Amino acid sequence: MDGKWKIETTAVQAGYNPGNSEPRVLPIYQSTTYKYNTCEEVAKLFDLQAAGHMYTRISNPTVEALEKKMALLEGGIGAMATSSGQAATLISVMTICTAGEHLLASNTLYGGSFSLLKTTLKKFGIDVTFVDPELTLEQLESYIKPNTKAVFAETMGNPGLNILDFDKFHALAYNNNIPLIVDNTFPTPYLCRPIEHGADIVIHSCTKYIDGHATSVGGMIIDSGKFNWDNGKFPEMTTPDESYHGVVYTKDFKEAAYITKARVQLLRDIGATMSPFNAFLMNMGLETLPIRMERHSENAMAIAKWLQNHEKIEWVVYPGLSSHDSYNLAKKYLPNGCSGVLTFGVKGGKEAAEKVIDSLNMIALVVHVADIRSCVLHPASTTHRQLSEEEQIASGVKPDLIRFSVGIENIEDIINDLEQALEKI
Ligand SMILES: *Cc1c(COP(=O)(O)O)cnc(C)c1O
Numbered sequence: 001m002d003g004k005w006k007i008e009t010t011a012v013q014a015g016y017n018p019g020n021s022e023p024r025v026l027p028i029y030q031s032t033t034y035k036y037n038t039c040e041e042v043a044k045l046f047d048l049q050a051a052g053h054m055y056t057r058i059s060n061p062t063v064e065a066l067e068k069k070m071a072l073l074e075g076g077i078g079a080m081a082t083s084s085g086q087a088a089t090l091i092s093v094m095t096i097c098t099a100g101e102h103l104l105a106s107n108t109l110y111g112g113s114f115s116l117l118k119t120t121l122k123k124f125g126i127d128v129t130f131v132d133p134e135l136t137l138e139q140l141e142s143y144i145k146p147n148t149k150a151v152f153a154e155t156m157g158n159p160g161l162n163i164l165d166f167d168k169f170h171a172l173a174y175n176n177n178i179p180l181i182v183d184n185t186f187p188t189p190y191l192c193r194p195i196e197h198g199a200d201i202v203i204h205s206c207t208k209y210i211d212g213h214a215t216s217v218g219g220m221i222i223d224s225g226k227f228n229w230d231n232g233k234f235p236e237m238t239t240p241d242e243s244y245h246g247v248v249y250t251k252d253f254k255e256a257a258y259i260t261k262a263r264v265q266l267l268r269d270i271g272a273t274m275s276p277f278n279a280f281l282m283n284m285g286l287e288t289l290p291i292r293m294e295r296h297s298e299n300a301m302a303i304a305k306w307l308q309n310h311e312k313i314e315w316v317v318y319p320g321l322s323s324h325d326s327y328n329l330a331k332k333y334l335p336n337g338c339s340g341v342l343t344f345g346v347k348g349g350k351e352a353a354e355k356v357i358d359s360l361n362m363i364a365l366v367v368h369v370a371d372i373r374s375c376v377l378h379p380a381s382t383t384h385r386q387l388s389e390e391e392q393i394a395s396g397v398k399p400d401l402i403r404f405s406v407g408i409e410n411i412e413d414i415i416n417d418l419e420q421a422l423e424k425i
Contacts, residue, residue, distance in 0.1 A: 007073060007190060008290045015069030015283065028280045029061045048247055048264060058268055062276040066283045070210075070220050073189040073286070074202050077225030078259040080267060081218060081279060085185065085205025087272035088219030089113050090120075092181050092203050093150065094270075095262040096234065099125030102148045104140075104172075106133040106164075108157030108396075110205075111383060113183065117152070133157070133164065140172050149233065150179050155194055155333070156186040159343050159379065159403055160396050161319050163326035163333055170198025179227045179258075185209070186339050186370065190293040197333060200227040201258065208370030209339075212285040212292055216278040223259035241265065292372065292408055297337025299414065300406040306415055307344050312422045314400060318342040340407070341369055345400035352425045353378055353400045359421035362413060363404075374407035374414055 005013065016026040034053045036042045044050035053059050063081050071079035082088045097103060105117055107130035117128045129143050133153060151173045153164050164182065173180035179200035184192060188209045194202050204210055206218035229237035230250050237257050240246035244264060249257035267273060274282075297320075304318035316323075319330035320338040330338050346352045357365055363374040367382060377383065379397045389399060406414065 005072075010069065010072050011190075011289045012287050014072045015065040015067075026062060026065050026280060026283055028276050030276050031060075032056045047245060048252070048260075056276070057271050057273050058263060060276050060279070062283075063274050063279040066274075066279040066286070067220070069283065069286060070189075070204070071222055073193075073289075074184070074222040075189075075193050075195045075224070076202065076222035078256050079220055079222040080259055080263050081206070081220055081274035081282075082267070083219065083272040083274055084217045085183075085203070085207055085219040086112055086116055087270070088203040088205070088221050089116055089183070091262055091266045091270065091272065092201055092221050093117075093121065093126070093152070094124070094266050095258060096179065096236075097121075097126045097149045098236065100147065101126055102145050103128045103150050103152055104143055104148055105130050105152040106154065106157065107131060108133060108160055108162055109152075109154055110158045110183070110185075113152075113154075128152075133162065133169075137168050137171055140168070141175065144172075144176050144178075148176065148178060150181055152181045152183075154183040154185070155192050156319070156339065156341075158186070158341075159317075159401065161186075161317055161324070161326070161338075161341065161343070163319055163329035165329055166194065166197035166199070166333060173200070174198070177228075177231045177233055186341060187334055188289060188293055188339070190290050191297065191334050191337055191339055195222075195224040195226070200224050206282050209289065209293065209296070210286060211282050212289065212371055213281075214366075214368055214371035214373070215285075216281045218274050218278050218282055221259065221262055223256065223262075225255035225259075227258065229257050237261065293339065294337065295408040296340030296406060299408065299411050300338065300340045300342055302411050303404065303406050303414060303418075304342050307342075307418075310422065312347050312425060314345040314347050316342065316344045339370075341403065341405050343401050343403050345398055346402065346422070346425065348400070348425055350380055350399035353402050354381060355425050356421045357402065359424040360417055361420070362409070362417045363421075369403065369405040371405070372408045374409060374417075375405050377403045377405075379403060 067079040181201045182194040182199040184202050185205045202222040204220040237249045249261045253260040301320045307313045307316045319326045366375045380399045384392050384397045
């Protein structure tokens with residue numbers, strides 16, 4: 001049943017199917033522990049010979065319901081929740097890469113992913129090369145080394161909002177027998193499903209639109225089940241794992257090799273687990289994902305057009321505008337809308353930008369994006385404050401840049417608040 005529904009129905013109904021007289025709404029199984037009848041049954045669980053829950057660090061029924069729903073929404077064969085988007089990024093890579101290996105990543109990634117890949121992965125001995133995603137396939141291929149084990153990119157970059165050329169990146173990964181990992185946080189599976197465009201693994205910061213209400217931090221890894229790990233490049237997948245009595249992931253779990261290894265090895269050892277309560281909130285958020293994303297996209301498009309025609313605005317960046325470099329890619333891969341985040345610059349530079357932000361009434365200044373409430377951020381004076389002005393500009397953060405996460409309020413109220421703030425400069 002679950003797999004046959006359209007996306008709006010999947011968002012509401014999938015993942016949890018109560019039986020007779022059971023709770024209609026997904027219960028919060030706030031339990032670390034599970035009870036068994038015999039030692040033999042527990043032993044089978046520990047040997048991964050039977051399905052079931054052992055301990056909430058590894059799996060939990062509330063979290064599992066959310067994972068099933070996310071896997072169906074993204075068109076994957078399995079999913080694993082994590083404590084944050086950062087944890088999803090880390091585990092997605094660590095499941096594949098080990099010390100002495102190499103990763104190729106887009107240089108337009110979210111700042112947190114960039115520092116994780118650049119600094120912390122280096123401590124684990126994993127080397128990352130950051131490349132301009134606008135390079136040609138041939139140029140990109142020149143960065144692939146014999147020890148390159150994956151390509152990492154985002155459907156929509158930050159803060160440039162550049163759209164990934166999936167055909168090119170799929171070819172890059174496919175030609176080299178390595179998986180393509182795509183962070184799909186900004187579009188969500190409602191606006192884009194990377195697996196349909198050749199991604200092998202999809203990750204999310206569920207903290208953003210999946211929760212959608214700014215209540216919980218969380219992450220997700222979804223496995224397409226399509227990548228052939230048995231190609232000689234991934235011995236950890238195809239040879240016995242001594243920490244599980246010699247389990248061979250590709251042999252024992254077939255198409256679910258990757259997501260099983262992520263859980264029973266990495267989640268077990270790192271412990272970056274999503275709590276059952278956060279999974280409950282994320283699941284409730286997901287139920288309205290399609291209608292929220294429709295409204296976010298519609299409002300952001302209207303705001304982008306309005307700003308573009310405003311005399312006090314210097315520039316606007318939104319992939320739904322024909323002036324954006326990614327406009328054609330957006331039409332191809334995000335035909336139903338470009339999500340709710342845009343950036344713009346006000347005439348008068350940094351000072352004017354700060355004045356506008358300080359003058360807003362309803363639209364709040366927060367260090368967050370992608371929830372139902374309209375909010376703004378001035379990266380130059382906050383998230384990118386430690387960088388010099390030259391470094392800020394090099395990373396795409398102009399002094400006048402305001403990042404605007406457009407909420408689902410009535411469009412007239414959003415515009416009125418912006419208008420009165422712009423009148424102050
Ligand atoms: C926020 C974000 C992350 C990190 O997620 P957390 O839940 O904050 O750890 C990763 N990728 C993108 C695109 C993000 O916006």
